Amino acid sequence: MKTRRVTAGVASVLALSLGAAACGGGGDDNDGGGNGKKDAALNSIVNASSKKGGTVTYEHSDVPDSLDGGNTYYGWVQNFSRLYGRTLTTFKPAAGKAGLEVVPDLAESLGKASPDAKTWTYKLRKGVKFQDGTPVTSKDVKYAIERSNFAPEALSNGPTYFKSYLVGGDKYQGPYKDKSPEGIKSIETPDDQTIVFKLKQPFADFDYLATFSQTAPVPRAKDTGAKYVQNIQSTGPYQFQSYEEGRGATLVRNPQWDPKTDPIRKALPDKISIKFKVNPVTVDNNLLSDKITVDAAGTGVQPQTQPKVLRGKYVNQTDSSYAGATQYIALNLKVAPFDNIHCRKAVQWGLDKQSVLDAMGGSPKGDVATTLLPPSVNGYTKFDTYATEGHKGDVAKAKAELKACGKPNGFSTIMTARSDRPAEVAQATAVQASLKKIGINIEIKQFPAGKYFSNFAGVPSYVHKNKLGMLSMAWGADWPTGYGFLDQIINGAAIKPSGGNNLMELDDPKINKALTDAIANTDDAARTKAWGEIDKMVLDNASVVPVIYRKNLLLRPTSATNVTVTQAYLGMYDYLLMGSSK
């Protein structure tokens, strides 16, 4: 009897502990996020402050590819590195759509283009210095671009757009192999303040390329290749006080940074600290309990934290931002029956997108997509070529298309999904269930994400041989314009023997020409308008089935100040603005 009582007592204590941990709530009500309401940081600056001081604390559940601006492809590092590296241009630290505007940073003004948009000239501001007091010159910018684009043997993580667009980019061996003082000839530095880029082809988005962290100057004398990350020479308001590989870093004020040379940075906090490899749930809990300022990844809270913040006292501290990415299904034009436009249209009309979104996690995960370009990209135009009520699909129209395709009873095909992406597998399962109603029978094949493009979906010969008709795909732009988003996924030139991203194998001369013409157009308004028109052309071709515009469910702690979402960096918070009351 006694034993039973003791056992019951212990069980009760355990159950109570579990209950307390599972609820994780309670306590006083709190408006949260300063003066913010739900989604307030999407279009305004929440908890605005001009008070100097405090420490902004970042945590990340993973490690970055590198904090060296010349060796990173990660969006959050592009955002974060602006604290210690000044690029030729950058995105305006501002709320809402204004955050997509490119503004001069290290340069005095935006690039001056030649009429053919093949030559771009920038004048550097005077008085900008490295943290050791050495003045920054155009040669330091040129060197930074050379090392980041042309030395894959040491710095392989970053994009190589400069290499692709610069004249002679395919021949130059990089500064570590080619020790000649002149370097790549298509970047000219006629004087210490001027830098001129000569391109192979017209490229009107060059100011966007100039926002890349690769244009932050690097002094040749202090470059140590892959090890430079341990000794980054700052040009921004903060410099590294400590850096521990894979563990974190602390940044303090850079005394050589002169606010007079920098009209865009307020540099309010005294200190920035960042910690890597923190358990993802701990990162969320630290945000909820206001122990840290921001989750550096900027992709939103974990699925297990979402129920806690979608209602109750934390709801006013959340921002559901567009992640700058679209989840879509690529219908391969070389795999029957998708070589027939009517069979493609049958999928477009028949798919119940709302059920797919629900299966993927509902509104916190995103909105139903009707275009390939997501709403947070310059050039997005709202339209719906295959509009159905409530995005639930139209069986009658789908069946009519099937008839026109010569498959009145439907057909069978294979759909791919990345096995280690649960939302994508859920998407494929929901698509399978939805299209079964119109007689399209789908077999789902899963592949590991790490080899998806290099070995499977991105290899046309494999796709044809295995008759992979429907390929799951998600895409975010390297820079937020129609070209930055579309060129890699719909241009015929992006079809590669392996590792390609044009999974439809779309090679439409009209679309290719429209892309080439638009990117050569230096009239910003006309160029931006063209992206929406090209998007329509792709949807008319019916080989892309947009499913959702991805969203992040961000959480801003009460101590965070000057919080606003930047669409330029995949819908995360603007790290240049962010401060802390702690």
Next chain:
Amino acid sequence: MATQYVGKDANPESVAAIKKNLGLDQPVYEQYWNFVKGLVAGADYRFGPDATHCSAPCFGYSFKSHIEVWPQLEQRIPVSFSLAVGAAVIWVVSGVTIGVISALRKGKPIDRVSMFIALAGVSLPIFFTGQILLALFVYEIPVWDSIDYVPFTENPAEWAWRLMLPWISLAFLFSALYARLTRAGMLETMSEDYIRTARAKGLKETTVVAKHGLRSALTPIVTIFGMDFGTLVGTAVLTETVFSLQGIGAYSVQAIKDNDLPIVMGVTLVAAFFIVFCNLIVDLVYAAIDPRVRYS
């Protein structure tokens, strides 16, 4: 292999450059020879404008970050070691004490409760107990502000305080096991003839238990402790992950995910060293506690 470290814009030239630079273009036996040579004599690598020397013991460079492996391990070993030492002290003291009390009070409520807790400890995984402890004592009732590693040399009190929760959750698992082992050993020993003789001689009960009973029951405990402790230094992956401690266990998990072989090799060697070292210590301790194996 090289294609994984070439970034998004892989092309045959850059893959070849990476392959050459990582030494993957050489035959396996040559790669192995270079690795072993590096351990004792150091090696030269080039991941930048100039070649840099990696002095012995050179475990090579991370394939992913191109940063030397050994300094990374050096920074992380104290974290894992601290975790293992603190937890070991708690689990040995509590486990053995509970085991002895249980054995001496066999069938009594205290035995039942102790064994119930022990059973719970063995059954509950660290990611469960760890999360519960974190939720309760860091977020609900914030006894601890944060769980972190502060070097012992910097502030011993903070070192112990901030590692207390990881120690407790790790020790909970092990002390349960040790309590059960000690209990079983003690029950067996306490029914031996020589214990009866000791009592018959009129020795105090504490002397009988501590000097004659426990000493004999400890031998298997010490054996298993050596193995557990040595293994734990390199494999406390769950505890390190749950509490976001940057030890070598968590480091190896990241390396395995990244296919970063030099780090995996480094961690394996360090972990193996600790296992061998701890077994050596166990052999020496045997002699102290068991006269039968005393070395002449």
